[in-house]
Amino acid sequence: MKRVYIYKQFERFWHWSQAALIIFLAVTGFEVHGSIHIFGFEKAVHFHRIASYALLALIAFAIFWHITTGEWKQYIPTTKKLKEQIFYYTSGMFKGKPHPTEKNQLSKLNPLQRIIYLSFKVVLIPLLVITGLFYMFHKTIDENNVVVISNISLERIATWHTLGAFLLVVFIVVHVYMTTTGEKPTSNIKAMLTGYEEFEEKNNKKEEA
Amino acid sequence: MNRAIVAVIIAVISILVLVNLMHSDEKVNLKLERLKQEYALKPVPSVDHNKLPALQRTFNSPQEVTEACISCHTERHKEVMASSHWNWSRVAYIEGRGIEYIGKANVINNYCIGARTNEQACAKCHIGFGMTNDHFDFTNARNVDCMVCHDNSEEYLKGSAMAGYPARSVNLTKVAQNVGSPEKMNCGACHFYSGGGNNVKHGDLEEALLATERNVDVHMAANGMDMSCVACHTAENHQMLGKLYSVSSENVDRATCQQCHTSTPHFDDMLNRHNARVSCQTCHIPHYAKENPTKMAWNWSDAGKLKEGQPYHEDDSLGKHTYLSIKGSFTWEKNVEPDYVWFNGTADHYLMGDTISQVPVKINTLHGWHDDPESKIIPVKIHKGDQIYDKINKTLIQPKLYAEQKGDSAYWKDFDWNKAAAAGMKRVGLPYSGEYGFVETEMYWPVNHMVSPAEKALKCADCHTRDNGRLAQLTGFYLPGRDFNKPVDTIGTWLLRLAIVLIIAHTIARIVSAIRNKGMKSEVINQD
Numbered sequence: 001m002k003r004v005y006i007y008k009q010f011e012r013f014w015h016w017s018q019a020a021l022i023i024f025l026a027v028t029g030f031e032v033h034g035s036i037h038i039f040g041f042e043k044a045v046h047f048h049r050i051a052s053y054a055l056l057a058l059i060a061f062a063i064f065w066h067i068t069t070g071e072w073k074q075y076i077p078t079t080k081k082l083k084e085q086i087f088y089y090t091s092g093m094f095k096g097k098p099h100p101t102e103k104n105q106l107s108k109l110n111p112l113q114r115i116i117y118l119s120f121k122v123v124l125i126p127l128l129v130i131t132g133l134f135y136m137f138h139k140t141i142d143e144n145n146v147v148v149i150s151n152i153s154l155e156r157i158a159t160w161h162t163l164g165a166f167l168l169v170v171f172i173v174v175h176v177y178m179t180t181t182g183e184k185p186t187s188n189i190k191a192m193l194t195g196y197e198e199f200e201e202k203n204n205k206k207e208e209a
Numbered sequence: 210m211n212r213a214i215v216a217v218i219i220a221v222i223s224i225l226v227l228v229n230l231m232h233s234d235e236k237v238n239l240k241l242e243r244l245k246q247e248y249a250l251k252p253v254p255s256v257d258h259n260k261l262p263a264l265q266r267t268f269n270s271p272q273e274v275t276e277a278c279i280s281c282h283t284e285r286h287k288e289v290m291a292s293s294h295w296n297w298s299r300v301a302y303i304e305g306r307g308i309e310y311i312g313k314a315n316v317i318n319n320y321c322i323g324a325r326t327n328e329q330a331c332a333k334c335h336i337g338f339g340m341t342n343d344h345f346d347f348t349n350a351r352n353v354d355c356m357v358c359h360d361n362s363e364e365y366l367k368g369s370a371m372a373g374y375p376a377r378s379v380n381l382t383k384v385a386q387n388v389g390s391p392e393k394m395n396c397g398a399c400h401f402y403s404g405g406g407n408n409v410k411h412g413d414l415e416e417a418l419l420a421t422e423r424n425v426d427v428h429m430a431a432n433g434m435d436m437s438c439v440a441c442h443t444a445e446n447h448q449m450l451g452k453l454y455s456v457s458s459e460n461v462d463r464a465t466c467q468q469c470h471t472s473t474p475h476f477d478d479m480l481n482r483h484n485a486r487v488s489c490q491t492c493h494i495p496h497y498a499k500e501n502p503t504k505m506a507w508n509w510s511d512a513g514k515l516k517e518g519q520p521y522h523e524d525d526s527l528g529k530h531t532y533l534s535i536k537g538s539f540t541w542e543k544n545v546e547p548d549y550v551w552f553n554g555t556a557d558h559y560l561m562g563d564t565i566s567q568v569p570v571k572i573n574t575l576h577g578w579h580d581d582p583e584s585k586i587i588p589v590k591i592h593k594g595d596q597i598y599d600k601i602n603k604t605l606i607q608p609k610l611y612a613e614q615k616g617d618s619a620y621w622k623d624f625d626w627n628k629a630a631a632a633g634m635k636r637v638g639l640p641y642s643g644e645y646g647f648v649e650t651e652m653y654w655p656v657n658h659m660v661s662p663a664e665k666a667l668k669c670a671d672c673h674t675r676d677n678g679r680l681a682q683l684t685g686f687y688l689p690g691r692d693f694n695k696p697v698d699t700i701g702t703w704l705l706r707l708a709i710v711l712i713i714a715h716t717i718a719r720i721v722s723a724i725r726n727k728g729m730k731s732e733v734i735n736q737d
Contacts, residue, residue: 034675034690035698041670041690045479050230089715094722140482147582155687159694166701170708177712 006108007195011071014062015192021055022168029165052132059125074109075118082111093181103197116171124167131161236476244469248434252390259386268381271338271374272351277385279350286350288447293457294336294358296347297324301459303557304576312456316558317607319572319594319650320404320507321536326609326636332373334399341372343636355388358395362387367398370611393419393429396438405536406529408503410455412545412590413658417500425499427662441468454655455573460554464657466490488585490657491549492667497590497656502529502541507594510647512537513624520624535610535621537594547588547656549680551577556653562639565603569593569649579686586683590654597626599634601642605650607633 007015028051030036031044039047066072084092084100089112092100101110109117134157138149182188183199191197258264263281268274279286293299298312317323324331325343332340337352339345346352354373356365365384368376375381401407401416408415423430428441441464442451451464466474466489473481474489483492497503512535515521520534529541557574577584597606609632612619618632626645634641672680673690680688 032673032689033693034673041673042668045669047231094718096722096726139485153687154689155692155694158687158689158692159697162694163697163701166697166704169701170704173705173708174712177715 002199003196004104004199005195006103006105006197007192008069009195010061010065012192012195014058014065017058018055018062019172021051021058022172025051025055026165026169026172033162033165049136052136056129059129074107075114075121077114077118078111080111082115085110085112089181103199120171124164124171128161128164128168131157131164135161238476240471240474245434248436248440254389258388261386264382264385266382268385271354271356271381274381274385275351275353275355278355278388285447286353289336289353289355290347290350292447292449293452294447294449295353297335299457299459301457303458304555305557306560309458309560311458311558311560315561316456317561317572317605318410318455319592319596319652320410320504321610322509322596323607323633325607326633327611329372329613330370330611333367333369333371334403335373338373356381356384357398358391359388360384360395361389361392363394370613391437391439393437396442400438404504408498408501410504410592411453411654411656411658412503413494413497413656415498415501415503418658421500423662424665426659428660429658453657454556454575455652456558458556458558463554466493484585486585488552488587490588490655490660491586493660493663494547494588494656494658495661495665495667495671496544497547497588497659498543498545499659500543502527502543503545503590504539505542505545505590505592506540507537507592507596508539508647509537509594509596512620513626515624534624545590546679548591549586549683550575550589550653551579551581551584551683552587552655553577553581553584559605561607561637562604565598565605565648569651570598570605572650572652575653575655579683586680588656590656592652592654593649595647595649597630597645598648599630599640599642600644600646602640604639605648606630606641606645607637607639609633609636 025048027036027038028044028048031038032041032048038044081101088097088100099110101107103110134149134152135154138152138154138157139147140149142148179188179192180186182191182197187197261281263277268277275286289295293312296312297314298310301309301311303309303311313324315323315325321327321331328340328342328345332345336354336357337345338354339352354367354375356375357367362383364387365379366376368374397414397416397419400411400414401418402409404410408417418426418429420431421429423433428434428436439449442449443464444450448462450462450468452462470489472484475481511532514532514534521532522530522534523532525531525541527541527543530536530539531541532538552575555576557576559570559572575587575589597608598604599606608620608626608629609618610620610629612622615622617623618625618628620626620629623629627643630645631641631643667679670678670690672678673688675691678688678691680691
């Protein structure tokens with residue numbers, strides 16, 4: 001058994017508060033959308049706005065952290081072992097085969113994760129943030145009494161925001177499930193909580209036999 | 210230990226911050242309190258007309274009273290004679306028509322249709338004396354009726370079908386000595402009872418407002434601010450602020466909520482922003498005709514049935530006429546949810562002689578559409594019905610309804626539409642083919658009164674809801690909570706379902722393979 005420190009303190013704080021905010025935003029957002037009824041429309045709108053500002057602040061900190069610590073390099077996409085990783089999830093793991101990539105502090109993401117998380121960070125979140133800001137400031141009046149964001153229809157903004165929201169919910173559902181595919185079903189979640197992940201000492205020869 | 214304490218403190222602080230962010234106490238609205246203070250002070254007149262020597266006399270005619278008024282208020286009659294209350298007409302620019310003189314004098318409606326040929330009766334609501342026909346002298350100051358608006362004794366009353374003269378029972382000296390700023394009843398005498406009875410026309414203006422409670426009208430409530438009509442409908446030189454689009458058409462001289470409440474009356478910025486496209490009335494007048502019913506439909510085509518040669522009437526349980534031989538059948542409604550339309554402050558009207566191009570005929574058209582930045586959503590009462598028209602010329606008809614006796618072509622006496630139409634159209638100066646029918650009409654009445662207390666205003670979800678919201682009829686724009694992009698919702702939902710199905714399949718596969726591999730694995734471990 002070896003214990004590896006993978007997720008740093010800020011990283012864990014960022015991950016879990018982002019998770020909480022995104023889930024809360026999804027609940028309130030889909031209430032504004034008319035899909036569910038929990039808080040009532042008025043409160044849902046109010047809460048959604050507060051949570052969105054909180055998320056923006058968190059994202060600002062996270063970007064700073066990624067840049068200053070060089071952690072952004074973790075997300076550089078690679079095709080190396082990508083096929084193997086996909087093959088592992090679709091067939092290898094059923095045959096008791098080991099993870100094709102090793103997880104350590106220098107490389108904590110497998111190639112599939114790199115691609116998915118990178119698109120999460122540079123496509124999905126920006127899509128939601130930008131459309132969200134447009135939604136929030138749609139046809140508001142600036143300091144010079146000029147109406148801003150008046151030439152994009154609210155319908156288009158809302159449609160893209162909704163599309164992003166659906167993709168985000170799908171991401172969360174799949175992401176939560178994928179955490180159970182670690183060494184043990186709970187070991188990934190434990191790692192994200194404590195920072196340490198435990199691995200069996202590997203003995204490739206025997207397993208190959 | 211220290212770390213635990215810090216963690217607890219941070220947790221407590223963040224919970225407190227969150228609670229404060231998510232919850233807000235009701236704040237005192239100082240702006241509103243200031244307004245209340247201002248309007249709680251009722252004006253005290255500077256003159257007691259009781260003490261004026263010029264009024265210590267008997268008056269033989271109402272014109273003598275007017276002369277007495279003018280003897281001191283030497284120029285006021287000129288202001289009155291420039292007003293639409295006197296002229297029953299305004300100069301207006303109408304999109305697509307140009308400059309028109311329009312007003313009560315020449316437009317028609319789908320209640321009693323129109324004043325022309327019926328002046329003797331309709332002039333009960335003209336601020337003059339002696340309008341018996343279309344030869345009324347609008348330049349004669351003696352005929353200005355000061356008393357109908359300024360009597361504070363509740364003595365004054367215009368006679369029925371007396372061409373605007375007061376009833377014979379009125380003590381003119383008493384009235385003259387008790388004049389002052391107009392009170393609710395002065396305005397209400399005409400504006401509450403227009404269309405032939407209380408609340409018939411407007412739906413939001415009726416005698417209940419004389420003494421009502423806050424839930425009915427937060428401004429005029431006897432147990433509230435008890436404001437008079439002229440508190441909002443202020444006048445300068447007898448030109449009243451405010452008008453209704455049943456007879457007017459330009460976006461000028463409107464009495465607005467903003468004149469007191471400003472355009473940012475809410476603490477919540479989100480609500481203030483609604484004011485860009487939603488009028489105050491839309492949310493703050495959730496119902497009209499709260500106390501007494503109003504007419505929602507009037508079918509002239511049913512008129513004329515007689516019992517043993519005599520006109521008759523039928524009443525509903527509230528004592529409201531549902532049928533009158535002289536007028537046709539009616540529908541009444543109480544506590545009505547308004548309809549909603551886009552409105553930019555300008556309107557068009559069916560003007561006599563216009564060719565009917567669509568059915569139902571729009572007696573007045575409120576201009577406005579969702580992508581016009583000047584347009585706002587307003588609540589309206591839509592009064593529907595049918596009325597007489599010329600089948601050949603395709604024009605609405607101004608019938609002669611009123612006459613003192615039979616044989617004068619008046620429908621209310623002779624029950625002959627043909628004669629009434631011929632007499633009416635002759636007077637209006639338009640051709641009548643001799644063939645009449647009844648055509649459906651619609652009239653739009655913006656609802657501006659009977660403002661509810663803030664807590665009774667519409668809630669967000671009354672409009673921002675998928676089904677049956679208040680604005681369900683207003684389409685073509687994106688309303689959050691009501692509208693959504695169907696393909697995106699469908700694809701999104703199916704993606705989510707697909708993900709869940711795949712997860713379940715994957716889980717099952719893992720469990721099955723785990724069981725199958727178990728034996729093999731234990732063998733491996735045993736070897737170790």
